Amino acid sequence: MSADPTAKPSLARGAGQHVLILAGEPDTAELLATTLELAGYRIGLTDTAAKVLARLDTHRFDLLVVDTALPDLPGIARAGRPVIAHRPPVLYLTPYDSLGSLLPELGLGEKDYVTKPFRVAEVLARMQVLLRGPAAPGRPGHSPCYDDLVLDDTLCRAWRGPRALDLTPAEYRLLRHLVLNAHRVLSKEQIGRYVWGDFRGGNAIEQLVSRLRRKADRDGPPLIHTRRGFGYWLGRADGED
Template structure:
């Protein structure tokens, strides 16, 4: 099923990258190494994953400009349109076989996804990757601050913890954003009051707000919101 067509010795210098980060999610080690080596020689910085789950974890943890993805992997949920919107979804170049094209077509979107069929030619992979990366460079991406698996989308005022959407009130969102922007720093109740409400409030108002936010953010996974008694609150590990 895997493989390349004749012409794998084509020089990749015809299509050069500019240091963009590319994630190769391919199960076959030989094909993964071939793609990684070729993309690196072409000027890209390359990461690899062998499964869809590992690829998803890499995208959540790091920023990539393009994903080269084996569409025949069995565990691709989340790596295509299921990817949570708070994580910037990179363009995807699918590696597929003819039998999978019918199921793949609904995933394709202009300027965001493309495919090559296996066995593939390296020159075609490089050319299609470059087109997808050019489309990505045409406009700014709207995002928000993030920390670990916690992320905000300022365009929609939505917060996510891993794959879980957080249902936040406006005050909770402002508080979480302030904590994220100042991650690993202790913020006093007075600082939080001025940022969230623009005025001083009773101390228990902040305590109640932090308690509600902590319940939503930390109900699953490692705690991220911490109390520093006598000083204030901190977001971090």
């Protein structure tokens, strides 16, 4: 019997991984702790960056979820470098208008973000990706590529010929999805669920595709195309899309 195409996909779930949540707002902390426990994670909870450093110095966590609204957050990386032996991946919860200052601190392959107000499905999906970790060199799919476009999943970086593309995490995920599905039209819903873990309406997809196009197709024949009314696809094309 075929699956119901209208059925909602099940949420990503954990397998007992130990997650430390840093959130200053009680409502946010309670929502995250309750949701992640129900999803199968073991939860630690704290409300200041200083307490996080102390916890990380004495306990090994698989993932750190950080609400960027905390006032003492900027000092966490500087203060933590000398004492923390194990640095878990980090998922930031941040307002969209703060991404400009946050993205340079994200690093490559170790950190990701979800914009606020966040969706639980997106948080769970991005957590699962971070917990899987980067692909090891030599494994199938380690370097997705198409034409002169090459991606490196270990570093979460991409190149168009010799030129490195300065991509945000969402742009990298979109480009990777397009490359792995080259010459296949992907709907906005498919893209949204892969990039953010949940479908986003409005013009969020159009804006993301537009930003990626400006970076990836700037100096060469266009590879990212629109199939009007259906979605987007990646590949060589002779005519206009």
